[in-house]
Every structure is written in C-alpha cells, then in structure tokens.
Amino acid sequence: MGKTNAGSANKKRPKGALLPGIQGPTDLKKLSVSQLPKLADEIRQAICDQVSKTGGHLAPNLGVVELTIALHYVFDFATDRLLFDVGHQCYPHKLLTGRHELLPKLRQRDGMAGFPEPRESRYDLFSVGHAGTSISTAVGLARADQINGESQRHTVSLIGDASIVNGVAMEGLNNAGTLNRQFLVVLNDNGMSIAKPQGALASYFDLIRVNPHYEDLKKRALGVLKRLPGGSKIEEAYHRLGEVAKAALAHDHLYDHFGLMCLGPIDGHDLPSLINMLKEIKDIDHPVLLHCKTIKGKGFDFATGDPTTFHSPKPFVVEGCRVELKSSGRSFTSAFADAMCGVMARDEKAFAVTAAMPDGTGVNKVMTQFPDRTLDTGICESHAMDMCAGMAKAGLKPFFAVYSTFVQRALDQVFQEVALQELPVRICLDRAGYVGGDGAVHHGFMDISLFAPLPGVVMLAASDETNLVAGLEFMRQYDAGCSVIRYPRDNVAEKPLQAKAPPFELGKANLVKPAVNPEACDVAILAYGVMVYQAVAAADELQQQGYDVAIYDARFAKPVDIDLIRNLVDSGTPVLTVEDHALAGGFGAVVLETCAQHRVPTQLIDRLGMPDRWVYQDSRKNQLAEAGLDAAGIARKVRQMLDRHAKPVIKPPLDIRVNSGIKAVKPTKIAR
Numbered sequence: 001m002g003k004t005n006a007g008s009a010n011k012k013r014p015k016g017a018l019l020p021g022i023q024g025p026t027d028l029k030k031l032s033v034s035q036l037p038k039l040a041d042e043i044r045q046a047i048c049d050q051v052s053k054t055g056g057h058l059a060p061n062l063g064v065v066e067l068t069i070a071l072h073y074v075f076d077f078a079t080d081r082l083l084f085d086v087g088h089q090c091y092p093h094k095l096l097t098g099r100h101e102l103l104p105k106l107r108q109r110d111g112m113a114g115f116p117e118p119r120e121s122r123y124d125l126f127s128v129g130h131a132g133t134s135i136s137t138a139v140g141l142a143r144a145d146q147i148n149g150e151s152q153r154h155t156v157s158l159i160g161d162a163s164i165v166n167g168v169a170m171e172g173l174n175n176a177g178t179l180n181r182q183f184l185v186v187l188n189d190n191g192m193s194i195a196k197p198q199g200a201l202a203s204y205f206d207l208i209r210v211n212p213h214y215e216d217l218k219k220r221a222l223g224v225l226k227r228l229p230g231g232s233k234i235e236e237a238y239h240r241l242g243e244v245a246k247a248a249l250a251h252d253h254l255y256d257h258f259g260l261m262c263l264g265p266i267d268g269h270d271l272p273s274l275i276n277m278l279k280e281i282k283d284i285d286h287p288v289l290l291h292c293k294t295i296k297g298k299g300f301d302f303a304t305g306d307p308t309t310f311h312s313p314k315p316f317v318v319e320g321c322r323v324e325l326k327s328s329g330r331s332f333t334s335a336f337a338d339a340m341c342g343v344m345a346r347d348e349k350a351f352a353v354t355a356a357m358p359d360g361t362g363v364n365k366v367m368t369q370f371p372d373r374t375l376d377t378g379i380c381e382s383h384a385m386d387m388c389a390g391m392a393k394a395g396l397k398p399f400f401a402v403y404s405t406f407v408q409r410a411l412d413q414v415f416q417e418v419a420l421q422e423l424p425v426r427i428c429l430d431r432a433g434y435v436g437g438d439g440a441v442h443h444g445f446m447d448i449s450l451f452a453p454l455p456g457v458v459m460l461a462a463s464d465e466t467n468l469v470a471g472l473e474f475m476r477q478y479d480a481g482c483s484v485i486r487y488p489r490d491n492v493a494e495k496p497l498q499a500k501a502p503p504f505e506l507g508k509a510n511l512v513k514p515a516v517n518p519e520a521c522d523v524a525i526l527a528y529g530v531m532v533y534q535a536v537a538a539a540d541e542l543q544q545q546g547y548d549v550a551i552y553d554a555r556f557a558k559p560v561d562i563d564l565i566r567n568l569v570d571s572g573t574p575v576l577t578v579e580d581h582a583l584a585g586g587f588g589a590v591v592l593e594t595c596a597q598h599r600v601p602t603q604l605i606d607r608l609g610m611p612d613r614w615v616y617q618d619s620r621k622n623q624l625a626e627a628g629l630d631a632a633g634i635a636r637k638v639r640q641m642l643d644r645h646a647k648p649v650i651k652p653p654l655d656i657r658v659n660s661g662i663k664a665v666k667p668t669k670i671a672r
Contacts, residue, residue, distance in 0.1 A: 017042055024098045025072045036073070036271045040065045044299040046103060047091050054106045055314045055437065056114055057088035059297035059307040060161055063190050063268075067158070067292060068092040070274035071186070074282060075154055077123055081141045085134035085159035085169070087115035087441065088312070089188070090124075097123040107437030109618040115441050119616075129441025130406070131356075131379045132166030134159050135185060139176050142183050151181050154282065160188025160294075166379045176287050177259025183287040189265060190296040190307075245280040255289050264291030269298060308359050329491035333430055335465040336487065337362030339472050340399065340428075344370045347476055349397045353377065355384045361401035361430050381406050385413035385425070392423040397476060400425065404432040404444025404486060411450050418482045419454040425482050426475045432461075432486035432529070433580030434610075434624060439617030445610055447486060449585025452558045456481035458506065459557040461529030465492040466501040467553065474504035488530050488580065490620055497536065497553075507559035513539055513551035521548045523638055524568050526561075528554045528579040528587040534624070535578055537631035542638055549638070557587040565591065566600050574604045574645045576638060580629055583609040606641040608634065 018035060019042040022028055031039065043065050051058045069092070071082065077097075084090050094112055095103065099121060105111020116124040126137060138157040145153045163169060164187055176183055245263055253262035263281065267273060274292070281288050296311075297303025302323040303310040315326045344350045344366060356379040358364040367374040377384040381402060388398035402410075407429060418425045432444040451457050458478065462468035462485060475483045497512045513536050515521030522542075527535040532553045539549040552564065554577070568575050577588035588607030595602050608628065615623050624630045628637065 019043060019046060019095065019100065022096060022098075022100070025077065025096060028069070028072055028096055033073075033272055033275060036066075036069055040069060040271070041299070043069075043092050043095055046095065046100075048300055048303075050103050050106050051313065052316050052318065054108070055312070056106050057091070057312045059303045059310045060086075060089045060190075061091040062298050062300065062303055063294045063296040064089045064158070064160065064188055065092045065298070066269045066271050066274060067186065067188060067294065068096060070271060070278055071156060071158070072096050073275055074278040075156060077156075080154040081125065081138065081145075081156065082123070083125060083134040083138040083141070083155075083157045084116050084128060085157065085163045086131045086161055087128040089158070089160060090116050093123070094121070097121055107439070107617050109616060109622070111617075113439055113617050114437055115439065117439075127441055129438065130409070131161075131163035132159075132168035132172070134163075135169055135172030135176055138183070138185075139172055139179065142179055142181060146181055154182055154184070156184045156186060158186045158188060160190060161296075163379055164189075167382060173255060173258045173260065179287050180285075182283060182285050184281065185260065185287070185289045187264075187289060187291045188268065188294055189291060190294045245277060248277065253289070253291065260287045260289040262289045262291065265293045266291070268292030268294035311359070329494070330465075331491055332462070332465075332468065332487040332489070333360070333362040335468055335492050336401070336428065336430065336472075337365040339465075339469045340366050340401070341369055342469070343399070343472050343476050344373060347397060348373075349395065350476065351375070351391060351396045351398045353384055353388055353398055353400045355379060355381045355400075355402055355406065357401070357403065357406075357430075360403065361428070363401050381410040382413050385410035386417050388425045389413065389417035389421065389423050392418075392425050393421070398425055399428055399472075399475070401428045401430065403442070404429040404447045405435075405442045407447060408450060414451060414457075414482065415454060419457055422456055422481050424479045426472075427482065427484040428472075429484060429486040431489045433488045434615065434620050434627070435489045436620040436623065437617050440614045443615070444486070444488075445582045446585065447484070448557050448579075448581050448587055448590070451482075451484055452585065452590055454482070457558060458483045460485040460504065460555060461557065462487045463512075463527075463530055463532040463553050463555075464496045464501075466496045466498060467555070468492075470501040470504050471555075474506075478506075486529060488620070490530060493533055497532070504555060507556050507561055509555055509561040509564050510553040511550065512536065512553050513549070515548045515550040516543075517548055518550065519571075521550050521573060522642060523547070523574045523576060524550045524552060525576045525578060525634070525638070526552045526554045526565070526591070528557060528577070528581070531578040531580055531629065531634075534629060534631050535634055538634035538638065541631060541635045545639075547638070547642070554587065557590055560587075560591050560594050562594050562598050562600065565595060565605075566598065569595075569600055569602075569604055572604070574606070574641055576634075576641060577605070577607045577609075578629070578634060579609045580624070580627075581609055582612070583607055584612070586610075604645060606637070608637050 018039045044062055047061050099112055102112035107114045113120060115127060115129045117127055118124045134157040138155050142155040145151055159169060248263040248266055256262045266277060295304055296307040313325055317324050340352055352363050352366045352374040354361050354363040355377050358367060358376050363374060384400060388400050391398040429444060429447055431442060432447060435442045448459060452459060460471045462471050468487060471485045475485060502510060509526065512532060525535045535551050539551055542549050565575060577591050579587040581587060586609050588609060592602055610627055615626060
C-alpha cells in the first residue's frame with residue numbers, strides 16, 4: 001500500500017468504493033485478496049475523515065487495518081472469539097462488522113462508541129479500555145468453550161500499543177501456555193505505546209524488530225520446539241505447519257518461555273502473507289503467538305510522523321502538508337503541566353512520574369524542563385505507585401500523574417506500600433468525573449470511594465486553575481502521608497471566581513459566593529471540585545427566583561470541614577453536597593459519615609452526584625446534564641430539597657378564613 005499524503009485526508013471517497021458494501025464479515029469474504037488493499041485504503045480514509053471532525057483515536061486504528069481485515073477474512077467471529085486489548089484499536093473492526101452508519105456520530109451517544117461495546121454488536125465481547133486484559137479474558141473464554149464442548153470456536157486476542165508488557169498481560173500469557181487447545185495471541189508491535197514505550201521489554205522488541213535472523217529459522221525450528229513446555233506435542237503441531245509458518249518460527253522469542261509457539265515478527269501490513277499465515281496456524285491445537293510489525297498511523301504522513309500527538313487528537317484540519325488541531329480553550333491538563341513545572345522549580349526534591357501517559361497528563365512538558373526528575377514507567381500503574389513509595393521512603397517528593405480510571409489498578413499499592421507506611425506520595429488524578437467521548441470505560445467515578453477509607457490519606461479537588469496551583473503547593477508541603485488531588489477532562493474557567501485562591505488549609509472549605517443574608521440563607525451548597533462553577537450558575541438562577549444561596553468550594557473530601565457543616569446545621573440551614581463522583585462512597589457519603597462520627601444531625605443534608613447507572617459516550621456537557629449535575633439540575637435539586645425541608649404553614653380553619661376575609665397568598669419562595 002502506498003503512502004497517503006496529509007492533504008488527501010479530506011478527499012471524498014472515489015467511485016466504486018468497497019467499504020459501503022461491507023455490511024458484515026460475510027461481505028468481506030466475498031472480496032478477492034487482491035481487492036483487500038483497496039478496502040484498507042478506504043477504511044483508513046473513512047477513519048481519518050471522521051476523527052478530523054469529532055476527535056478520537058486515530059494513529060492506533062490506522063496501524064491495525066490490515067491485521068483486522070486478515071483476521072476477519074480467515075476467522076468467523078460470529079462464532080469464534082475476538083478479544084481486543086486497550087480497545088482503542090477497534091474502529092476497523094467496527095467498520096467490518098456492519099457499523100459504518102454509526103461512524104458519522106463517533107463517540108456520541110447515538111453513534112459509534114470509541115471502544116468495543118457489546119450493546120452495539122455481538123462481535124464486541126467486552127467493553128474494554130484498560131490495557132493488558134485481553135489475554136486473560138480470552139483464556140477464560142477458551143477454557144469455558146472447551147468445558148462446554150465448543151472447542152471448535154477459535155479464540156484470538158489482539159494486543160498492542162505496548163500493553164503486552166502490562167503485568168496483567170504477563171499473568172495471562174503465563175496461564176495461556178497451559179491451554180491444551182487452539183489459542184492465538186496476535187501481538188501488534190508498532191514500536192509505540194500511547195507515547196514512546198519505556199523499559200527493558202520495549203528495548204527487547206526494538207532489538208528483535210531489526211534483527212535479520214530469519215533465513216536460518218527453518219534449520220533451528222525443531223531445536224526450539226524441544227525447549228518448550230509440552231515440546232513433543234508442539235513438535236507434532238510443527239509438522240502440520242505450512243512453509244510460511246515454519247519459516248517464521250522464532251528461535252529466541254521471549255514468549256516461547258511461556259509455553260507458546262512464537263512466530264515472527266512478520267509484516268503486519270502485507271495482507272496476502274498475513275492471510276496465508278493465519279490460515280496455516282488457524283487450527284493448531286496449541287497456544288500460538290503471532291508477532292506482527294506494524295506502523296502506528298500508517299497511511300497518513302502526519303500521523304506516522306507524530307503518532308503521540310495523533311494517538312487521540314482533537315478535531316483537526318488538513319491544509320496541504322500542514323495539519324492544525326482545533327483549539328477549544330486551556331485544559332486542566334495544560335494547567336497542571338504549568339503548575340507542576342512551578343512545583344519542580346521551587347523544590348529540588350519534587351519528582352514527576354507517569355505511566356505511559358506523558359502527553360495525556362501534561363508530564364511531557366515537565367520532562368522537557370526537568371528531564372532528570374521525570375520518568376515514564378510505561379503501562380504499569382502498580383509498579384509506578386510502588387516506585388513512588390520507594391522514592392518517598394528515600395526522601396524524594398514523587399508526584400504521580402495518572403488518569404482517575406487507571407489509578408484503580410494501583411489500589412493495592414496505595415494501601416500496602418503508601419498509606420500503611422504513612423508515606424507522602426502525591427497522586428494527581430486527571431480525567432476525574434465524566435470524560436466525554438471515551439465513555440464509561442474511562443469515567444473517573446470512584447477514586448474517592450477507593451482511597452477515602454485508607455487512614456491518613458488526604459483528598460483534594462481543584463475547582464479551577466488557581467485552586468489547582470494552590471492545591472499542588474499544599475501537597476508539596478504536606479509530608480504527613482499520602483495526598484490525592486482530582487481534576488476533570490475539561491477546560492479551566494476563563495474567569496476564575498477568585499483571582500488568587502487562598503492557600504489550602506487542611507480540611508477547610510472556601511466560601512466563594514456568600515449569601516445575601518448570611519444569617520438566614522435558604523441553602524448552602526458544598527461543591528467538590530469543578531462542580532463549584534455549576535453550583536454558582538445554579539445559585540444565579542435560584543436568586544432570580546427569590547432564593548438566597550451560599551456556595552462553598554469544599555476543597556477536601558477527606559477530611560471534610562465538619563466545623564462549617566456543624567455551624568450550618570445548627571443554624572437550620574439546609575446543606576446540599578454536589579460532586580461529579582458516584583454517590584456510593586463519594587464526597588457526600590464522607591460528609592454524612594463524618595457528621596455521624598461527630599454527632600451532627602443529618603436531616604438537613606442532601607446529596608447530588610453521579611446516578612447509579614452507566615452513562616455512555618457523549619460530550620461531558622451532555623453527560624453532566626443527564627446526571628442532573630449541570631446548573632439546571634442543581635437548581636432543580638435545591639428546589640426539591642427545600643420543598644421537603646419546608647416547615648408547614650399553620651393556616652386557620654376554612655370557615656374562619658372565609659368569615660374574616662383572609663385570602664390565601666402563594667409565597668414567592670418556600671419558607672423554612
């Protein structure tokens with residue numbers, strides 16, 4: 001397949017296109033092998049055209065087009081099993097399984113999800129957006145099919161973007177080698193993770209990717225088989241291989257020690273060779289790993305030239321050889337990057353860590369300025385957290401920047417190596433709350449509930465950039481234990497509520513919008529993080545309706561400002577907690593538990609947070625509205641709670657009112 005220049009990304013599909021006629025894999029199999037490269041070009045064009053409009057995962061999908069076509073051409077995944085890893089490589093698969101009409105609304109509620117989604121199609125077996133899981137789930141399916149007498153169902157795991165080095169993937173491989181049946185792992189080795197892969201295994205793949213040792217593989221193949229677990233059985237399988245597969249048998253591949261027959265690396269963009277290889281190994285009744293070399297961003301020069309930027313870009317415009325990403329404001333990620341650079345400049349003990357997400361977390365900017373005090377560990381959040389514990393034990397001040405959805409994978413390490421040891425590891429949670437187009441697989445909805453139970457852990461949230469700066473400075477100086485700060489996948493407010501945020505004081509909220517009558521306001525809203533801005537907008541609406549509302553930036557979910565809450569409750573002021581987190585175990589739950597501990601009555605306290613259901617891909621704005629966490633939803637909740645807390649108006653009997661001429665008057669607001 002020839003290269004496509006940047007300008008062709010916006011061209012219309014040519015006449016005689018093949019892709020519109022593909023309503024499922026059955027239609028794909030009707031094409032000749034010679035037609036498939038043309039189909040691959042059309043799939044790339046369709047994906048690039050759409051991502052340029054809506055954003056989405058571009059480079060990783062462009063790199064697996066031929067692999068996906070070949071797999072569907074050889075296997076029948078209506079009955080066979082196809083498991084994706086990380087999930088962001090699934091766009092070609094979706095186009096080949098009858099979902100072309102969903103592409104124009106990519107990552108929108110009624111369009112194509114950006115990750116595998118069983119609600120869309122029987123061809124998607126799991127909703128998946130975390131790395132390293134496909135081999136283990138595939139092993140489970142393979143074992144179940146064998147027990148159920150359905151071993152004729154082939155099982156294939158497609159894993160790539162460096163997720164093969166994830167610890168869970170290694171555990172899966174270790175178990176896969178014990179299977180006594182067909183099992184195929186397709187390793188999509190593109191030399192990249194989300195960013196440049198890190199670590200010794202990445203270096204190993206670089207080495208074998210360029211090692212020209214293939215000519216004598218046939219001579220060494222049988223010797224390899226004798227070293228493997230179950231070698232005699234694999235030797236039998238070897239004799240059933242075709243010449244292509246025998247020639248590709250790797251004599252020193254890392255994963256042959258896991259008990260897998262390892263083939264390759266082979267060219268993952270050579271469709272005829274891929275199809276021939278898959279046909280030869282399709283029915284081998286032993287676990288096989290097929291190592292394929294691919295190019296991330298294949299087909300578009302701007303994507304192959306900068307696969308990190310175009311891993312998951314915002315909408316963009318192609319003008320000739322220049323590609324311009326559309327700007328939508330200053331993100332919390334950018335604000336964190338600048339704030340973190342300030343921390344690093346002020347404190348030579350500060351050290352920034354990320355797990356394969358330097359661009360997504362903003363640590364790439366910190367790396368540029370402080371290369372000796374930053375580290376990307378690769379896709380291994382558990383290791384990164386333990387490493388930070390070691391750093392903290394030795395006197396450094398590690399700041400671990402990680403997505404909220406990914407920090408879940410390091411919960412055990414936060415418990416055992418961080419909190420239990422009372423070590424001051426600083427955890428910075430990007431993408432907290434609803435994340436928009438990535439949908440349910442990436443929502444950061446349970447970080448408070450995970451970490452709040454751990455003794456000594458302090459939990460903060462940043463409502464805007466000034467508070468993010470102040471929060472990080474608090475964490476820099478806080479050495480009594482682990483501290484966690486959360487912020488969303490969103491833009492910071494252009495006009496902060498306070499030009500300069502007051503310093504964070506442990507467990508103290510910050511009043512950002514006083515009531516008109518502080519002595520007798522109708523309700524106090526205690527908002528956590530960016531929900532402060534939605535609450536202020538709700539207060540403006542409520543004020544026009546005659547209500548007097550005070551807004552507090554809670555700042556801390558642990559410890560909460562119990563003195564403030566006690567004063568409000570004692571004065572008879574209803575309190576509403578608002579958070580973009582699950583209600584179960586969230587900020588509001590911590591408030592209620594703290595009140596119970598301090599014997600503060602809770603009858604006047606209501607909570608508003610994420611509903612107990614999955615909220616799927618859409619804009620973050622729409623997701624907040626659906627959950628009732630936008631300004632209108634908060635105002636509605638306030639009116640409902642004031643209705644419940646209203647004191648009954650004692651009216652005289654009807655005959656007295658009639659005889660005295662008393663008229664009922666509807667109040668402009670609810671009396672308390």
